[in-house]
Amino acid sequence: MDDVMKDRVEQLADFIMKWCLWQFHSRAWDRERQNEEILTKTMQLLCDEPVNLSTPSDRCYWVDAVYLANGFKKTCPWLGIMDKKDIKLLMQGLKERIDYLTINGSLNQELTNPIY
Amino acid sequence: MPYHTFKCSECIPERAMHAVIKGSGEDLTSCLPLGYLNTIPGTISERGCAFCGAKHVIGSPMKDVIHLSHGPVGCTYDTWHTKRYISDNDNFQLKYTAATDMKEKHVVFGAEKMLKQNIIDCFKAFPHIKRMSIYQTCASALIGDDINAVAKKVMEEMPDVDIFVCNAPGFGGPSQSGGHHKINIAWIDQKVGTFEPEIKSKYVINYVGDYNIQGDAEIMIDFFQRMGIQVLSTFTGNCTYDDLRGMHRAHLNVLECARSSEYICNELRKRYGIPRLDIDGFGFEPLSASLMKVAMFFGLEKEAQAIIDEETARWRPELNWYAKRLKGKKICLWPGGSKLWHWAHVIEEEMGVKVVSVYSKFGHQGDFEKGVARCSEGALAIDDPNELEGLEAMEMLQPDCVLTGVRPGEVSKKMRVPYLNIHAYDNGPYKGFEGWVRLARDIYNAIYSPIHQLSGLDISKDEIPTDKGFMTRQMISDVNIIEDGTTPIEERPYTGEWDIVTKLRGKKYPKLESQQQLGMV
Numbered sequence: 001m002d003d004v005m006k007d008r009v010e011q012l013a014d015f016i017m018k019w020c021l022w023q024f025h026s027r028a029w030d031r032e033r034q035n036e037e038i039l040t041k042t043m044q045l046l047c048d049e050p051v052n053l054s055t056p057s058d059r060c061y062w063v064d065a066v067y068l069a070n071g072f073k074k075t076c077p078w079l080g081i082m083d084k085k086d087i088k089l090l091m092q093g094l095k096e097r098i099d100y101l102t103i104n105g106s107l108n109q110e111l112t113n114p115i116y
Numbered sequence: 117m118p119y120h121t122f123k124c125s126e127c128i129p130e131r132a133m134h135a136v137i138k139g140s141g142e143d144l145t146s147c148l149p150l151g152y153l154n155t156i157p158g159t160i161s162e163r164g165c166a167f168c169g170a171k172h173v174i175g176s177p178m179k180d181v182i183h184l185s186h187g188p189v190g191c192t193y194d195t196w197h198t199k200r201y202i203s204d205n206d207n208f209q210l211k212y213t214a215a216t217d218m219k220e221k222h223v224v225f226g227a228e229k230m231l232k233q234n235i236i237d238c239f240k241a242f243p244h245i246k247r248m249s250i251y252q253t254c255a256s257a258l259i260g261d262d263i264n265a266v267a268k269k270v271m272e273e274m275p276d277v278d279i280f281v282c283n284a285p286g287f288g289g290p291s292q293s294g295g296h297h298k299i300n301i302a303w304i305d306q307k308v309g310t311f312e313p314e315i316k317s318k319y320v321i322n323y324v325g326d327y328n329i330q331g332d333a334e335i336m337i338d339f340f341q342r343m344g345i346q347v348l349s350t351f352t353g354n355c356t357y358d359d360l361r362g363m364h365r366a367h368l369n370v371l372e373c374a375r376s377s378e379y380i381c382n383e384l385r386k387r388y389g390i391p392r393l394d395i396d397g398f399g400f401e402p403l404s405a406s407l408m409k410v411a412m413f414f415g416l417e418k419e420a421q422a423i424i425d426e427e428t429a430r431w432r433p434e435l436n437w438y439a440k441r442l443k444g445k446k447i448c449l450w451p452g453g454s455k456l457w458h459w460a461h462v463i464e465e466e467m468g469v470k471v472v473s474v475y476s477k478f479g480h481q482g483d484f485e486k487g488v489a490r491c492s493e494g495a496l497a498i499d500d501p502n503e504l505e506g507l508e509a510m511e512m513l514q515p516d517c518v519l520t521g522v523r524p525g526e527v528s529k530k531m532r533v534p535y536l537n538i539h540a541y542d543n544g545p546y547k548g549f550e551g552w553v554r555l556a557r558d559i560y561n562a563i564y565s566p567i568h569q570l571s572g573l574d575i576s577k578d579e580i581p582t583d584k585g586f587m588t589r590q591m592i593s594d595v596n597i598i599e600d601g602t603t604p605i606e607e608r609p610y611t612g613e614w615d616i617v618t619k620l621r622g623k624k625y626p627k628l629e630s631q632q633q634l635g636m637v
Contacts, residue, residue, distance in 0.1 A: 017144075017489040018461050019402070021394035024486050026378055056367060060391035063409040105145035108481040110152070116301075116382040 001093055008078065009093040015071055016098060022064050023102045028111040031103050034061075035095060041065035043091035046072070047084045118147050120496060124504040130156040134499040136488070144485050149499040152480040154290045159502045162523055163477045167191060169292025170284035170299040171251040172199065174376060176213070177327045177353045178360065179203035181280075182238045182245050185215040186231050186263055187253025191286075198522075200540040201327045203354045204334075204621045208245070214238050218255050228261050235270050239277055247357035248279045257285035278357065280307055291478035291500070293375070293453070300379035303360065304387070308380075313362030317346035317631040319414040322366040322390075324381055325373030325454070326397070328353025330544030331617030335551055336372075336397055338620050339407055343419040344627030351377055364388045368413055372397050375453035375483055397547045398455075398555075399462030400428060400435065419627065427549035435466065437607040438556035441593040443468030445563055448513065448528075449491075450475045450506070450520035451538050457486030459519075464492065467556050472513045475501050503527060516563050532571060534562040550612050557610045564589035 001009070016023060022034050037057075042065040044051045051065070052058050072079055082090065103111065118139045125131040133150045155161040164172075167185075172194045176183050185192040192215040196207070203209060216234045218227050235248065250263055267279040284298035321340065326333040333353040340347050348366045349359040369381045369392045381392040393409060396402035404424045411420030447469045449459055456474045464471055474487045475498040488497050496509060506524050510531050518528040518535040525535035536542055536558055546555040569586045 019405075021374070021396070021457075021486065024374075024482055025392075025394075026374075026382065026482060030382070056389070057391045059413050060368065060393050063393065063412040066412060067405055067409060101144050102485075106485070107145065107148040108485060109150075110480055110482065116379050116386075 005090060005093060008076070008090060009097050011076055012072055012090070012094045013097045013101065015075055016068065017101070019071060020064065020068065023098055026110065026116060027113060028103050031111070032099070035098050035102065037061040038064045038068065039091060039095045039098065042068045042072075043088060045069040046079070046087050046091070118142055119149075120498075122505045122508050124508050125159070125502075128156060128158055131159060131505075135501075135505070136497050138488055138491060138493055138495050138497065140493055142493075144489060147488055147497075148481060149484055149497055150481065151476070151484055151499045152290055152293060152478070153500075155500065159500075160504075161477070161500055161502055163290070163500060164292035165254075165286035166284045166288035166292060166295035166298065167251060167253055167286040168194070169289075169295030169376075169478070170282050171249075171295070173292060173327065174296055174299045174352055175249050175251060175282060176209055177201040177203070177355070178247075178249065178357055179205050179207075179209050179354055180245060180247055180356045181209060182242055182248045183209060183213050184234065184238060184248060184250045185213070185253055186227070186234075186250055186256040186261065187215065187218050188255055189215045189217045191215060191251075191253045198540065200330050200544075201353050202331060202617070203328065212242070216256075218253075223255060223259055226259060226261060227256060228266050231256075231261065231263065232266050232270060235266070235279070236274075239274065246277045248277065249357075250279060250281050252281070252283045252285050254286040257283070257287075280357070293478040293480065296376040297379055300377055301383070304363075304380050304383045307357075307361045308384070309361070309364045309388075311358045311361035313348055313359060313365050315346070315348075315365060317344060317628060319343075319345040319416065319631075320348050320366050321345055321368045321370050321410065322349045322351060322363050322384075323347050324351040324369050324371045325375075325377035326350055326353050326547075327373075329539075330541045330546075331620075332397070332545045332547040332551070334617050334620050335545050335548035338623070339423055339548070340410065341625040341628050342423055343407075343411055343414075343416045344625070344631055345410070345414065345416070346628065346631070351380060364390075366390055368393055368410070370395055370410055373454040375479060396458050396462070398458045399466050399552055400432065400549060401466065402458075402462050403547075403549065403552070404428070431549040431553050433604075433606045434553045434608055434610050435556055436604075437609055438553070438560050439466060439468045440597060440607070441560060442556065442563070445469045445516040445559075446472045446513065447559070448473040448475075448509065448515045448518045448520070450501075450518060450524060452476065452521065453479045453483055455519075455538055456483055457490055460487050460495075461490035466552070467559070469517075469559065471495055472515055473498065473509055475499070475506075475509075477501070507531065517559055519559075532568070534565060534568070536562050545617060550616060553610050554612070560593070561589065564593050 038061050041051050041062050118136045120135040120137045136147050136149050192213045195213045196210040263281045267281050282299050282302050284295040288294050333350045337347045349355050349363050369390050371381050371394045384390045395406035407420045411417050449471045456476050471491050473496040519538045521539040528535045542558050545551045566586045
């Protein structure tokens, strides 16, 4: 990942950290699911791909994804001139970064507690 | 690691990892205090106990319930004079509380017989109330009274009553948070699914983690109902016992205070497949986004946008009036749990005040993740601070106002730093668009109060000016604003009413009623 892409990933991660709550569910398995579902749907929205809304859970992930996609477009004008292939790469990088911040590199000692 | 060591705690090495300063380039993988650990002996923590968290935070806001503590009478101290979780049934749950008044003889010989008689006496004293919540305390837990068995026996003898038992003794966790956890799990284990609620809309939610402090929950429910959404239950502010038994029928759990009630949302998702949507009910932008998210789940975007537009147009000029006068003021944001992250960024974005410190007595590391992520560089985050650490932080940071509870607030007053009560509130509700303006108004009033001109004078030695009066708030706050003349004419101080909650009770909601007429299931 080049420096421009790294910087862009960081801008998107900062937006999530400041304006979202979904990435901080209580346990590691919750966070894995939240990050995967919401960031995948966000990528699909940004790339004009169909989004699965077949279950209540899907709709719930989708509303956070819509907020995120709109927020990204508003705060990161460079997103509008990226092609879809690059957006997918960007979102993959973002997913890895959010996984690191909230799960793999997290200092939160409660993430692995087996019960709620 | 950016850990901060207080001078006063150098003699307590175990405190070393409980405070951090967010430095340049720091993220959560390097900057996070410990949290939700047993209190360190010698620190003189200011935490509450697990019983307090269970009963006085989550259980007692249920409004049509006799709340009975099975223990010494002192355990049930916190009622109408310290708590402000109001209700629309004349505040029954605030005005009345009960304790079995355990004494030494009960500790020696057991208190189950006495408990049973107390339960019956309570129902006789309040014949219109058929629901009860019994809270175990340290004393009754240690002697092993089987409260569940006694409650079951009474329910067999009195079939028209229903009793919930919460076994969260004071020692049941490091802090009040242990009690939040226990009562969440006890409620879903014992009561959810035992009552079938009436479904009146295609759009049904539980609003979880709002205790209706000075009407907060009622403000939010008004928004939801204006959209046509049925709020099946509020966990637990101003809610009935039976509505909370029917939580399993909602389509969505809208979660506000994840600290106190994420457990029940997680369990409702696991057991009943109801999704959990975390929201921010404070601040114009986060609240607007939250209302829109809930609306989008049901396809009600137009309804949400109409509310957002109307409320923003009405209240934004008043928020801006205060924001202009609060810009650059420093605050310590020292709440209980969730306001640490609900407010850390938005109070700075929308009111212009700088959050120089966040703390929580009972927050978990997950709360500090949210708070540290949202606050600005340089902020000091403290887990479970003691009084001396609070004093040292105030001396170091020189805040203009401290937003906290009564106990640390009174300490800050002695330091001549104004404080705002953000647990029970000063002039809430603070949720909603108007509520956010009320908070700005209260911060403004605290910071610019004329009393500060007098309170710093020592009549035993200072010269007291007798030839002039003291300056009013606006004379102080408007010095620069008048000079540069930049205040748009529509900006104005708060113009709302003193009581903005009572008028919501009995209000008609055409969109919700039209759902009922369609016989929606």
